[in-house]
Amino acid sequence: MIQFMWGALTAGCFMAGVLFLRFWTLSRDRLFLIFAVAFWIFAGHWLGFAIMRPYNDVSGHLYWVRFLVFALIIVGIVDKNRSPTASDPKSPPSG
Numbered sequence: 001m002i003q004f005m006w007g008a009l010t011a012g013c014f015m016a017g018v019l020f021l022r023f024w025t026l027s028r029d030r031l032f033l034i035f036a037v038a039f040w041i042f043a044g045h046w047l048g049f050a051i052m053r054p055y056n057d058v059s060g061h062l063y064w065v066r067f068l069v070f071a072l073i074i075v076g077i078v079d080k081n082r083s084p085t086a087s088d089p090k091s092p093p094s095g
């Protein structure tokens with residue numbers, strides 16, 4: 001049953017990455033590309049759990065992948081907030 005849940009998480013993260021890739025192709029905003037890559041890495045993380053059975057000794061290494069994903073998401077958000085268009089008061093509103 002737990003492998004089924006890990007498979008569902010893998011598929012969900014992969015589809016979230018596809019969705020963010022679609023947003024990136026429409027807007028060419030780097031944040032969406034970073035989110036797509038992060039969710040694909042996260043999908044690989046869940047796939048690793050499903051294949052390797054986390055109660056083995058190697059499961060501790062898979063948590064570093066999760067750390068990498070969340071660090072990548074934080075980098076994407078910081079990059080988006082530091083872009084010149086986000087803080088430029090002369091730029092027209094994008095809405």
